[in-house]
Amino acid sequence: MNERQDTGSMTVERQGRVMVLTMSDAGTRNALGLRMMAAGRDALDEATHDPGIGAIVLTGADGAFSSGGHLNNLYHHGSRSRSENRDGIERFHGWVRSMRECPKPILAAVEGPAAGAGFSLALACDLIVAAEDARFLTAYVKVGLTSDGGASASLARALPPQLYAELMLTGGPVDAARLHAAGVVNRVTAPGRALTAAIDWAAIIADGPAGAMGRAKKLMELAYGSFATQLARESDLFVEALHHGEAKEGITAFFEKRPPEFHRR
Numbered sequence: 001m002n003e004r005q006d007t008g009s010m011t012v013e014r015q016g017r018v019m020v021l022t023m024s025d026a027g028t029r030n031a032l033g034l035r036m037m038a039a040g041r042d043a044l045d046e047a048t049h050d051p052g053i054g055a056i057v058l059t060g061a062d063g064a065f066s067s068g069g070h071l072n073n074l075y076h077h078g079s080r081s082r083s084e085n086r087d088g089i090e091r092f093h094g095w096v097r098s099m100r101e102c103p104k105p106i107l108a109a110v111e112g113p114a115a116g117a118g119f120s121l122a123l124a125c126d127l128i129v130a131a132e133d134a135r136f137l138t139a140y141v142k143v144g145l146t147s148d149g150g151a152s153a154s155l156a157r158a159l160p161p162q163l164y165a166e167l168m169l170t171g172g173p174v175d176a177a178r179l180h181a182a183g184v185v186n187r188v189t190a191p192g193r194a195l196t197a198a199i200d201w202a203a204i205i206a207d208g209p210a211g212a213m214g215r216a217k218k219l220m221e222l223a224y225g226s227f228a229t230q231l232a233r234e235s236d237l238f239v240e241a242l243h244h245g246e247a248k249e250g251i252t253a254f255f256e257k258r259p260p261e262f263h264r265r
Contacts, residue, residue: 008023008024008025008030008031008032008033008035008036009024009035009036009039010023010024010035010036010039010040011061012039012043012046014053015199015203016203016206017053017054017055017203017206017207018054018055018056018057018199018202018203018206019043019046019047019053019055019056019057020056020057020059021040021043021056021057021058021059022059022060022061023036023040023060023065023066024060024061026061026062028067029060029066029067029112029113030060030061030062030064030065030066031066031067031068031069031070032066032068032070032092032117032118032121033070034091037091037092037094037095040058040095040098041094041095041098044056044098044099044102045098047102047104048102048103048104051210053104054104054105054205054206054210055104055105055106055107055202055203055205055206056102056104056105056106056202057107057109057195057198057199058106058107058108058109058122059109059111059194059198060110060111060118063111063112063192064113065108065110065111065112065113065114065118065121065122065134066113066114066115066117066118067113067115067118068115068116068117068139069092069117089148089234089235089238090235092148092149093148093149093150093231093234093235095121096121096124096149096150096231097227097231099121099125100124100150100221102217103213103214103218104210104213104214105126105127105202105217106124106125106126106127107126107127107128107198107201107202107205108122108125108127108128108129108130109129109195109197109198109199110122110128110129110130110131110134110136110176110185110194111130111131111133111134111191111192111195112131112134113134113136113137113173114130114134114136115135115137115139115173116137117149119136119138119139119151119172120148120149120150120151120154121149123149123150123151123154123155123158124149124150124154126217126220127186127201128179128184128185128187129187129188129189129194129198129201130176130179130185130187130188130189130194131176131188131191131192131193131194132175132176132177132188132189132191133175133176133191134176134194135172135173135174135175135176136172136173136174136175136176136179137171137172137173138151138167138168138171138172139171141168141169141170141171142171142254142260143247143254143260144244144245144247144248144249144250144251144260144262145238145247146234146237147168147234147238148235148238149231149234150227150231150234151234152168152230152234153224153230153231155167155168155184157224158182158183158184159182160182187201246262249262250262
């Protein structure tokens with residue numbers, strides 16, 4: 001990923017016992033770059049070993065959670081080897097694993113779009129607070145790709161089969177109210193209030209017993225089967241999709257602002 005495509009940053013702020021992580025890349029609605037991922041993992045490692053931090057809030061700047069991965073970068077991945085592509089996906093999956101393994105509760109504060117890998121990232125959090133006008137999209141299938149970041153596992157755990165299939169096969173979007181009714185979103189707020197509500201809730205959670213909550217997170221993870229195994233399956237199929245003509249057509253159509261022609265003769 002070159003510098004032009006990896007312009008994002010991660011702001012780390014402490015509010016009492018709450019660490020607030022803000023993804024920022026105004027030009028891409030907070031698309032996920034390598035520097036942002038690395039900063040996110042570093043912040044989680046710091047929070048894990050800091051007894052002064054009791055909970056973490058992850059959000060995005062400028063009215064958007066995250067638009068997902070850089071499609072302009074993915075467009076060129078079809079010409080790279082499968083091992084090179086897998087390495088790139090592993091950078092993202094490493095961040096997701098660090099979230100699932102972090103003993104501190106993590107809350108997502110979602111405004112605007114949480115799309116593709118951005119949706120996966122929100123789902124990797126323990127709790128989700130979303131503005132009522134937030135929109136969630138798995139999005140991958142729209143450009144000929146399959147999910148990464150554990151979305152296929154997270155949604156399977158949380159949703160009825162038909163809604164799960166709708167998100168995986170159509171890409172969404174779905175609004176916060178529908179996901180709240182389905183149990184994926186914990187709390188819905190007025191537009192512009194998700195971060196404040198998430199920090200207020202995180203402050204209450206952060207005053208709880210850290211050891212007990214860390215052990216509870218381990219039990220929660222074990223209760224659903226192997227998230228890590230599903231991440232590995234996602235990596236396999238994502239790389240397979242990148243090397244298929246559908247992904248090239250889907251991503252090209254996205255940049256040309258036209259509907260993809262997946263069955264063009």
